[in-house]
Amino acid sequence: xxxxxxxxxxxxxxxxxxxxxxxxxxxxxxxxxxxxxxxxxxxxxxxxxxxxxxxxxxxxxxxxxxxxxxxxxxxxxxxxxxxxxxxxxxxxxxxxxxxxxxxxxxxxxxxxxxxxxxxxxxxxxxxxxxxxxxxxxxxxxxxxxxxxxxxxxxxxxxxxxxxxxxxxxxxxxxxxxxxxxxxxxxxxxxxxxxxxxxxxxxxxxxxxxxxxxxxxxxxxxxxxxxxxxxxxxxxxxxxxxxxxxxxxxxxxxxxxxxxxxxxxxxxxxxxxxxxxxxxxxxxxxxxxxxxxxxxxxxxxxxxxxxxxxxxxxxxxxxxxxxxxxxxxxxxxxxxxxxxxxxxxxxxxxxxxxxxxxxxxxxxxxxxxxxxxxxxxxxxxxxxxxxxxxxxxxxxxxxxxxxxxxxxxxxxxxxxxxxxxxxxxxxxxxxxxxxxxxxxxxxxxxxxxxxxxxxxxxxxxxxxxxxxxxxxxxxxxxxxxxxxxxxxxxxxxxxxxxxxxxxxxxxxxxxxxxxxxxxxxxxxxxxxxxxxxxxxxxxxxxxxxxxxxxxxxxxxxxxxxxxxxxxxxxxxxxxxx
Amino acid sequence: xxxxxxxxxxxxxxxxxxxxxxxxxxxxxxxxxxxxxxxxxxxxxxxxxxxxxxxxxxxxxxxxxxxxxxxxxxxxxxxxxxxxxxxxxxxxxxxxxxxxxxxxxxxxxxxxxxxxxxxxxxxxxxxxxxxxxxxxxxxxxxxxxxxxxxxxxxxxxxxxxxxxxxxxxxxxxxxxxxxxxxxxxxxxxxxxxxxxxxxxxxxxxxxxxxxxxxxxxxxxxxxxxxxxxxxxxxxxxxxxxxxxxxxxx
Numbered sequence: 001x002x003x004x005x006x007x008x009x010x011x012x013x014x015x016x017x018x019x020x021x022x023x024x025x026x027x028x029x030x031x032x033x034x035x036x037x038x039x040x041x042x043x044x045x046x047x048x049x050x051x052x053x054x055x056x057x058x059x060x061x062x063x064x065x066x067x068x069x070x071x072x073x074x075x076x077x078x079x080x081x082x083x084x085x086x087x088x089x090x091x092x093x094x095x096x097x098x099x100x101x102x103x104x105x106x107x108x109x110x111x112x113x114x115x116x117x118x119x120x121x122x123x124x125x126x127x128x129x130x131x132x133x134x135x136x137x138x139x140x141x142x143x144x145x146x147x148x149x150x151x152x153x154x155x156x157x158x159x160x161x162x163x164x165x166x167x168x169x170x171x172x173x174x175x176x177x178x179x180x181x182x183x184x185x186x187x188x189x190x191x192x193x194x195x196x197x198x199x200x201x202x203x204x205x206x207x208x209x210x211x212x213x214x215x216x217x218x219x220x221x222x223x224x225x226x227x228x229x230x231x232x233x234x235x236x237x238x239x240x241x242x243x244x245x246x247x248x249x250x251x252x253x254x255x256x257x258x259x260x261x262x263x264x265x266x267x268x269x270x271x272x273x274x275x276x277x278x279x280x281x282x283x284x285x286x287x288x289x290x291x292x293x294x295x296x297x298x299x300x301x302x303x304x305x306x307x308x309x310x311x312x313x314x315x316x317x318x319x320x321x322x323x324x325x326x327x328x329x330x331x332x333x334x335x336x337x338x339x340x341x342x343x344x345x346x347x348x349x350x351x352x353x354x355x356x357x358x359x360x361x362x363x364x365x366x367x368x369x370x371x372x373x374x375x376x377x378x379x380x381x382x383x384x385x386x387x388x389x390x391x392x393x394x395x396x397x398x399x400x401x402x403x404x405x406x407x408x409x410x411x412x413x414x415x416x417x418x419x420x421x422x423x424x425x426x427x428x429x430x431x432x433x434x435x436x437x438x439x440x441x442x443x444x445x446x447x448x449x450x451x452x453x454x455x456x457x458x459x460x461x462x463x464x465x466x467x468x469x470x471x472x473x474x475x476x477x478x479x480x481x482x483x484x485x486x487x488x489x490x491x492x493x494x495x496x497x498x499x500x501x502x503x504x505x506x507x508x509x510x511x512x513x514x515x516x517x518x519x520x521x522x523x524x525x526x527x528x529x530x531x532x533x534x535x536x537x538x539x540x541x542x543x544x545x546x547x548x549x550x551x552x553x554x555x556x557x558x559x560x561x562x563x564x565x566x567x568x569x570x571x572x573x574x575x576x
Numbered sequence: 577x578x579x580x581x582x583x584x585x586x587x588x589x590x591x592x593x594x595x596x597x598x599x600x601x602x603x604x605x606x607x608x609x610x611x612x613x614x615x616x617x618x619x620x621x622x623x624x625x626x627x628x629x630x631x632x633x634x635x636x637x638x639x640x641x642x643x644x645x646x647x648x649x650x651x652x653x654x655x656x657x658x659x660x661x662x663x664x665x666x667x668x669x670x671x672x673x674x675x676x677x678x679x680x681x682x683x684x685x686x687x688x689x690x691x692x693x694x695x696x697x698x699x700x701x702x703x704x705x706x707x708x709x710x711x712x713x714x715x716x717x718x719x720x721x722x723x724x725x726x727x728x729x730x731x732x733x734x735x736x737x738x739x740x741x742x743x744x745x746x747x748x749x750x751x752x753x754x755x756x757x758x759x760x761x762x763x764x765x766x767x768x769x770x771x772x773x774x775x776x777x778x779x780x781x782x783x784x785x786x787x788x789x790x791x792x793x794x795x796x797x798x799x800x801x802x803x804x805x806x807x808x809x810x811x812x813x814x815x816x817x818x819x820x821x822x823x824x825x
Contacts, residue, residue: 036639036684038637038728038729039631039637039639041631041632043632088706092706094710094711095698095704095710096697097697097698097758099722102715106713106715107710108710130636130728131725139698141692141696150688173678203633235608236608238634239634329634332653333634444620444624445620445621488624491589491591491625492591493590494679495625497627500624
């Protein structure tokens with residue numbers, strides 16, 4: 001039994017664990033992760049983490065960039081807290097050893113990034129997430145306190161008396177199903193890009209934490225807002241960092257033309273201009289790609305339409321110094337050298353602006369349950385996230401949730417033994433419906449592919465009611481067919497098919513929340529574009545969507561007004 | 577090139593059989609497939625019970641190390657066609673040197689424990705308050721340890737090391753390279769504490785400088801170089817303590 005249990009060992013989870021250990025070394029903190037923490041998807045983040053650090057930059061500017069970048073769907077009190085604490089968190093990480101890239105005088109270097117008026121993105125070459133994650137993991141190891149449940153998969157939350165009091169988890173190596181009791185639980189399980197077929201995300205991004213909260217009655221907020229990163233490699237979906245554009249890269253159509261100038265994003269200059277052209281926000285750049293494709297100006301390849309990212313003019317020296325990983329990835333996965341050749345890229349699903357509804361401390365509507373990082377929606381990202389805000393978000397809200405959970409745990413009585421019965425029920429369910437079942441007509445991978453196809457078709461960059469309805473019906477069908485799944489693997493020893501099946505069950509829940517939220521929002525804002533409702537409608541929809549689970553039926557959607565403090569809704573303008 | 581490639585895959589299901597077996601699977605010979613894509617094809621469409629670890633598929637998480645045609649590689653970064661052209665059927669086994677849990681999955685808890693032992697974190701006697709900002713570190717100071725900070729913990733180096741299977745107490749290449757990463761970081765003051773751990777028999781002195789670890793490292797960390805530099809350092813420190821015993825260590 002623990003005081004604080006953290007589900008997910010990525011950047012947010014590790015930061016929360018350290019925050020708990022520092023708040024009170026006597027607190028019993030544990031981290032449960034379905035993979036070893038250094039495998040968490042934070043590791044793949046490349047470009048950087050934003051915080052105000054240069055003397056010509058300001059709190060107001062970072063706030064305004066974030067809020068306008070989010071098309072005014074961000075909660076401004078949350079953005080203010082985030083921007084205020086960001087520099088301190090990045091300095092703390094530096095003290096813990098993070099190898100931030102430096103200016104010649106030894107001070108922190110910053111680079112320009114999409115949608116940001118000034119340079120404020122701290123970076124560690126172009127492996128920022130990797131270095132942040134390893135710094136956090138290695139720092140966390142220095143504390144005696146944490147118990148590490150490495151490669152344990154959480155299947156449900158333990159809820160009793162209206163409070164979250166722990167989890168039920170499977171120890172993957174042995175198949176043992178166990179209740180892990182805790183006075184407070186923090187979800188830091190990341191996003192759910194694998195709901196879509198083409199994504200920068202790793203295999204493990206299946207939204208488990210979002211589903212756990214959803215099934216426990218906690219609403220999921222703004223699920224319709226899916227970020228497509230403009231530059232993913234065509235076959236693999238591997239991320240080519242925005243930093244390539246921050247350093248001066250260009251996006252070209254099949255005529256070698258910098259097409260973004262046709263989409264109210266400014267005029268092309270030889271040097272990158274902030275908040276303009278290739279440094280516009282991700283939603284607008286991904287939308288421009290779709291328009292170019294409709295005009296027949298993209299390049300056809302065996303893996304679909306692409307445009308070209310041109311970084312040749314940066315020169316080998318700059319590329320090797322500032323974006324070496326980009327070069328490595330192109331050489332390995334596309335067999336081309338971007339020093340001399342154009343990189344084929346296209347938008348791929350990258351990030352969930354939406355997630356578990358929390359307040360500014362990371363508390364959810366279920367007492368004892370907290371969430372931070374991509375799994376959560378505070379919301380600081382609103383309808384579209386600016387690049388390099390999310391790595392900082394892990395630290396700011398991971399720390400906040402850790403402190404809040406620690407505070408809660410100190411005042412809580414221990415969980416009740418009655419909860420152990422819930423674990424036995426869960427074990428029975430897993431055995432009967434999955435492990436011991438030999439008859440079934442459905443396969444995990446086949447259902448998963450159908451789900452991904454339905455999301456891509458109906459909930460892509462541009463949506464309409466008909467497409468969303470068709471996808472909603474398909475997802476309902478898949479949820480029913482899921483009962484007919486039979487596994488090939490009946491083993492208890494590291495059964496990864498069982499894990500994949502549970503992940504699919506989670507993703508089907510989230511798919512229905514995404515589509516239903518998209519249907520409810522009859523406007524276009526940020527990353528949610530409805531061709532049948534192309535204008536932004538602040539009168540009806542300056543609000544978050546809240547999706548509530550309704551058993552086997554489609555989720556119910558309510559609206560929650562956005563919190564506006566200093567920045568009344570305005571026009572998003574880039575390039576002028 | 578043929579239309580298909582045959583994989584010969586190590587299977588170990590302890591509930592079914594005490595001994596491991598090899599099982600063959602025929603997979604499409606797709607030009608852009610890595611070994612990992614072929615394994616996923618097997619799992620998705622041929623035999624869902626094949627178990628292996630993977631996550632990022634872009635060579636940065638360190639999950640997918642396996643032995644392919646006798647060599648430790650990242651399966652997400654090794655082309656199926658390259659492996660097939662050197663040996664068909666392509667033989668896929670778990671990483672050598674680690675106890676096998678199931679199929680292609682090895683037990684790596686020993687490595688995690690070693691990360692703790694070498695104190696792979698910043699050690700300082702005094703901390704500057706955060707309000708005073710970041711420590712200064714010039715690009716040259718960063719360059720001193722940068723290479724050793726690139727380790728993705730994939731453990732290909734442990735699999736390649738001839739000592740590790742014979743002497744499992746050996747702290748090993750990645751852990752020692754990580755210790756060096758902190759020793760050489762201008763912000764760290766923990767070299768002495770790490771010396772106590774590293775200069776024991778199960779530390780650097782188990783290494784006989786075969787160098788295979790650096791050959792197989794997919795991130796050019798050069799752990800062999802880290803260990804050899806460290807041996808020089810440890811020896812120099814030992815001489816100094818002999819010749820000048822009054823110097824505080």
